[in-house]
Amino acid sequence: MSRRYLTIWFRHLTTDQLAIRKPELKGEPFVLAAAERGRMVVKACSAAATEKGIEAGMVLADARALIPSLEVLDDHPLRGEKLLRALAEWSLRYTPIAAVDLPDGLILDISGCAHLWGGEEPYLKDILSKLRKPGYEVRAAIADTIGASWAISRFGQNSPVIGPGAHIDALQALPPAALRLEAPVLDRLQKLGLYQIRSFINMPQRVLRRRFGQDLLNRLDQALGLVSEPIIPIQAIVPYQESLPSLEPIRTATGIEIALRKLLEIICQRLFREGKGMRKAVFKGYRIDGKLQQIAIGTNEPVRNIGHLFKLFELKIATIAPGLGIDLFVLEAPVVEELSIQQESLWAASNQEHLAIAGLLDRIAGRFGANAIHRYLPDQHHWPERSIREAKSLQEKPAIAWPEDQPRPLCLLPRPERIQVTSPIPDYPPMLFIYKGIVHKIRKADGPERIEREWWIEQGLVRDYYRVEDEQGARYWVFRSGHYHDDEPEWFIHGFFA
Amino acid sequence: MEEAANKSEIIEKLKKEMLLMQGFSAVLDHERPDIGLGPMEKAFPNHIFPTAAVHEFVSAHAAAAAATTGFMAGLISHLMKTEGTCLWVGTGRQLFPPGLKAFGISPDRMIFIDLQRERDVLWAIEEGLKCSALTAVVAELKEISLTESRRLQLAVERSRVTGFLHRCNAKKTNHIASVSRWEISPIVSHLEAGVPGVGDPRWNVELQKIRNGKPGSWQLEWSAGRFTHLTTTATESTFIQQTG
Structure with a gap:
């Protein structure tokens, strides 16, 4: 299956966010400025300021000359990155692989995700409308490669969704800047009259390399999909993960329980097929206001019993604050272990009893944390404080006999x-x-x-x-x-x- | 004469029925748990140490707490035999697992739950007492109310687990729903004249309350893995009666 990428470009990322937080700034020309080499330099400007000819990198005095009533706010160097990271986390509801593309974009690997929203067009529309609603000015594009979707999102004139294999044609009419090139290379291309990608895309590689450097070739290959481009997802991919979107936001405990039970059923069936059991599980609820609610449990040994896992989660469901409602539930099992049917039983007790005790300890660990539970084995030290060590698991048996020769206090x-x-x-x-x-x-x-x-x-x-x-x-x-x-x-x- | 014998027979029968109604089922001889308390067992209903019940132990200071722990460990070792599992719940636990070995318990069969707050302890005890796979649950706590102790009583009636509540340094020793209340204090150990060292642990065991039984006071010694009764007038030349 070919991969599909979605790139989102926030044209005025930080200023849009400020305008959302301070409604009185909306529509006003304002800039974010920071001191640089002894003078104030514009770092970001709002849409209204851009219209008047102000752009990032301008000295603040020049900008003030253009608009005397310009509002100036202090810029924070990490503001944009932090915001992008939050937005990337928000976009996890659309795809498990989301990456931050500094300074002002997001890259989503949407392979196999769009059909859940009824195709790529509605998928893109859904994302864009959700982002535009609060006031972000965004452009986005879907294509086979990161490079192509980046180019279309920044410079594309027509449809933002480029069908599989069509990205080569779509790139032809775009300017060279769409290839994410360095400024000197762009200057040289401009001087030589290569205003569009199609003017040099078919040139021999060695010619391009000699005149413009290896970088241009790399970028071109990335855009065409000849070399793969790695992205760093903001969250490691959990192989055992199931998600359940809900049509209407869920606010009640009963609703959350139903969602949890459904997810447990799916994941436990899969674990059963693979002969595994989970040791840790995280249940996440994505709220419609963008906040993430999660509860985590751990077990003392691999478990795939729905009833037992549900009981462990049940103790914590009350801590989920649904707010205005949760529209996506995700259940992850980050730690999974092999589970044999004939598991070694605890101290020769029957298997049933062993399970009952393990279940009890899981409930206790779920409520107070696993470090509340201790079991000790003898250690080969005479020093009293070191004469015992903690058992690693319920099954672990003492390797040496408990010493009896010397009196030890109770x-x-x-x-x-x-x-x-x-x-x-x-x-x-x-x-x-x-x-x-x-x-x-x-x-x-x-x-x-x-x-x-x-x-x-x-x-x-x-x-x-x-x-x-x-x-x-x-x-x-x-x-x-x-x-x-x-x-x-x-x-x-x-x-x-x- | 015959009438009198009849009467006492009837009274015996009625007593047994009463015990049945109160939840003490008559136990066949081979099911009788061997608790090793010997003559002391006459104090218990049906002359059997009540398992599937909550026992309360009170102690006033650290040395008495250690003695109480020792006595409880002796009882638990008889209940656990070789394959039981026991839960030990509490805050600020001082129990040193290797010390249990002297009381016949393999310390690795004891699971310790160390909690931060007293009220968490109650939750953990109740969960433990509900788990029928356990042999016993020991809890060290200071305060417990009558209502809270009733919940524990209900839990053990269903699961048949034996609970031991050890109240050390309790500010008030209020009445709680337990089958018994014990107070154990250490007494001077005994050695043959002229032998240096410290003898086997000896305790004064005071059964202050026992439901359907007869409270009393005994002096016991733990030696060679079992309880040994001392005659109540313990002098230097103690008469020791082996039991268990």
Whole structure:
């Protein structure tokens, strides 16, 4: 299938947007100016100002001479790019591949999209009317190549839709500037009297290269479709994506749920055919005021069960603000994994139970985020804080046995806390310690268990752990940091035994 | 004489019927969950530790909380056997998973849900208690109202999951819809005379409330993977009775 491209040209991009935001500027001549080399230079001018002969690049004083009442606003260098990016995002409702064409255009790859709107003519008309309605002055064209559609949108006189293969003819009558050439090359062409593309399109390549450089040939090839031209879409293409446009804007939760269920059905059927399940899913709603509403879910293992996925989304549907209504729903599955029917079950529990637990964890992760869920496996470290690591998945089993040889407390403080102790002789457990202002007299003690701070991971003092019991019977895990030396060693409490 | 025997028989029967109506089904001997509490089980309705119910534990300070956690871990290890899964919900969790090993639980079978806010905990407990694939749900929280606890009770009645609510440092210990209320405090451990070190964990287990049962107080020791009863007058020469 041949590719089709749509290029949109905003003739007065930034000034149009300002006029939309400030209706009092509409129809007025005004310019955006910025300081350049010590003087103010016009960066963009409104349609009314253009009519009076003002153009971008003019010194502001000259423009003021033409129109004394000229309104001057400050220009922001990134204003245009930001706006184009937003417009490109808006145009994602027409095609999944949209790119920004600086400084004032958009490029859409519309291959296979136009038939959804009943052909290219109505498709183009729909886009243009939606853009023109708020007040953008736009021109657009559809052709087989980016170069040709760019040329037609800027310089075309006739129909903006160039049928497949017809772009070569359409280019003939256009001026060389339609090929996106550098100014010196254009000057040289002008001097030689080559006012139209047809005057040099059939010249031998080496002649053109010698006189005008390789750039002209590249641009010509791009316009004719002899070499492909890459575009950078503003959004990476998600292979698992389904969209559902709605005739009327949807504003109710019920409507959103119906749309979600329909999309889930389509995507899950496809996943079933391919033996896969999704790990992440994003549900997007494009509002008619151009805002994007989205909710995302993640699962602990690949899922393609509609009911389960719907339940996960259901928790978040309330966060969608439909505003004036949503006219396009998109469901994406950015992360998809293989799903085998006989999946390894969780700790020898039956498969049914395993699914139930996975479902429960998905609901919890959907509500509080996946980092709320933890499962731990033993790690080969003696240092207490490093002796456990997080399991990567529900199925992961401990690679080594849980250590049982040394006593470990049931409750561990997030970080050891300082205590004051009285200890009789070096390397003996303390007689008493003060923790949070309460004196604990120690009656029984066990230890020390020396744990080295693994030097290949971090530097620091060793810990001598003691298990102690006070006169009430409460059991604590305390340690002395470092060896006994001249100065007083520090003591810490690190945990509680049952 | 015969009449009196008849009477007591009738009373027994009526009591059983009452229990049935209250949701305690008579359990056959082989279905009796082995909870290892020994003589203490006489305190429970039908002399069976109530599973599929919500138990409430209160503790006042960190050391008591650790003791309570230990006692709960002992109960859960009996409930989980070898293949159960347990959910541990709470905010600011201090539980150190390797410590569970001493209580017969493989720490990797415990799933921890660490949340930021107390009210999220309630939602997570309820979801957990509704999931019949779990063996038990442990929740550490401070405040819970009667209405909220009723919701949990309804959830366990359907799913048959056992819930443990551990209220540590609660500002007010209000009445909640739970089958029991326990208070566990650590007591001095015992070792043979002259042996240095710290002995096995010992607790004073106070069953303050039990629906259709008899509250009481016991002293237990956890040793060699099971509960051991101590006679209530625990002296230096303690008489130990092995159970379980």
